Amino acid sequence: MKQEICSLNGNLLPLAEAKVAADDGGLLYGDGIFETMRIYRGRVFRLEEHLQRLEEGAAHLSLPVPDLGVLHNSVEKVIAANNLTEGSMRLTLTGGSNRRALWPRSLNTEATILITVRKTSVYPEQLYLQGCRAVVVSFPRNEASPLVRIKSLNYLENMLGKKEALQQDCLEGLFLNTRGELTEGTTSNLFLFDGKTLLTPPIECGLLPGITRATVIELACKKMGIPVQETMLNKGDFKRAAEAFLTASIMEIMPLVTVDGNNIADGNPGPVSKALLAEYQKAIGDLCQ
Ligand SMILES: Cc1ncc(COP(=O)(O)O)c(C=O)c1O
Known part of the structure; x- marks a missing residue:
């Protein structure tokens, strides 16, 4: 090689x-x-x-x-x-x-x-078709820390969160902050769809302002006419959600179908997640022309 x-x-x-x-x-x-x-x-x-x-x-x-x-x-x-x-x-x-x-x-x-x-960094195609599983990490993320909003070299909490997820056969660990609000994954941002609106935690909850997060917000609002709201979310919101997905540059848009062993809606990737991924891939195509 x-x-x-x-x-x-x-x-x-x-x-x-x-x-x-x-x-x-x-x-x-x-x-x-x-x-x-x-x-x-x-x-x-x-x-x-x-x-x-x-x-x-x-x-x-x-x-x-x-x-x-x-x-x-x-x-x-x-x-x-x-x-x-x-x-x-x-x-x-x-x-x-x-x-x-x-x-x-x-x-x-x-x-x-x-x-x-x-050269190789892509998640298996099957995962996008089936959706991924996540667990809520056992320790909280400090939303007041100046480090949670930047991509600093201090990634040990993220590593420990990822370890917890893998130990439970899940792709991602999701952090709650000290107030019990959902923040983000160990290497991804989180979105829920309530049937009408895309919901994602605001930066103040203690998370990285993801580049993919921003792209998804833009595509949803401008290209797909889906309203987006940055709002506090908690674990209970998974029960009410029609869909959920994770975003990151490497991951793109990954449907999230199970959290802590409980299915989100029917436990399958939803149409909005799939349509957003298609729109995201179009944006990649446009930029690379
Ligand atoms: C903690 C965390 N949140 C969110 C993200 C997603 O950010 P981006 O969309 O800019 O890749 C990452 C990416 O690695 C991350 O490490």
Whole structure:
């Protein structure tokens, strides 16, 4: 197999040869952020939105904000170097070397910027046809934490949530916040359909403002005439829901049919989830032309 090429601080090199310093704050303190993006026909879907979220996250953590034009360029170079048409890409930005006690970062350090790709990252087709299962995670998400709204390198809660889900033979773990409101999945945002309106928790509940979430809201409102409401939801709302689905760049739109062992409606993917996925795939097609 051809070796995978990554970009480290603007230089293209084989992934196996890419080395980050042992005193990088990303390693020592989780001092950094990342973006996970999907590549279709050799292009990143919603790249500008991902770079904008990266920029906002960097500003939030006072990380050195890289030039977005340069990043854009690096992204294209990595795709070309790997001759990649379908797959995913991860862009990681850290504060660079940090030998001090947390704050301030070491003087004169430069950010570390790593871009990697994956050729296989897609969920099995069968899962979209059958729908996926989720469990509610056993510990709450702190909606007041500044970290829940950014894609920081601190993903341990998400890892533990995912572990709980897999241990119960489910695809996703869903977080409640400290008030018992639904927030999001460990790597996805959550939508319910009540028969008339698409419902999704507002960012204030403690969740990542997903790029796919925003795309779905736009498609539902503008292309499909389905009203969307950002509203507090709780576990009881699954009982009343006609449909539910999860969204993420890698996952796209995944029907959610069972939560904590209880079926949502008849336990099958619903027509609105399927129609939205079709509309989403049209948007991908339009962008890649
Ligand atoms: C915690 C969390 N929420 C939501 C999402 C979905 O975000 P996006 O649609 O931007 O991929 C992700 C994606 O990885 C995530 O990790």
